[in-house]
Amino acid sequence: MKAPIATSEGIFLAEFSEEGLCFLHFPKASEVSAKEETAEVPATLRPWVKLTTAALKAVLAGRVPTEFPPLDLSAGTKFQQSVWRQMLKIAPGKTKSYGEIAKAIGKPAAVRAVGGACGANPIPVLVPCHRILAAGGKLGGFSGGLDWKRRLLAIEGHAQYQA
């Protein structure tokens, strides 16, 4: 089930499963058709849409979301899920390196694999993969495009990353 999420940064597209929010797509003209934009959201989904919208707006304003919708991370492997859960612990304004994440999940040598897991993150922004940097404060990559990573970091107070 899909639903558009309107924010100051554009219209995101959320996808929900039975379990909760399972995907979040960055605003892109091709992703949200006019039809989807105006379509009625099913009543059963409205509470989750509301929570998703509130949480997204909070992050985009540099604040800590008071409440998340349930997150369905079942699309990922065990390894990926442990990486994603670890990222959820990083507060806005803070950053960690890929290496620190690897150590935190007990696989210090799996640094490179952590990068792969970040790239596979189905719920960017809310699962804050943008707060993961390469060693030495270098940006690394970002699945949604580096501009987004820079913008998100700038919102959270890292002026040096502004495009």
Next chain:
DNA sequence: CCACGGTGGTAGA
């Protein structure tokens, strides 16, 4: 600055 080797996890064949 660049090149390289050691890495672990994933997707595809």
Next chain:
DNA sequence: TCTACCACCGTGG
């Protein structure tokens, strides 16, 4: 299985 990717990281020119 085997293979070829990688949003890494340290070391060494």
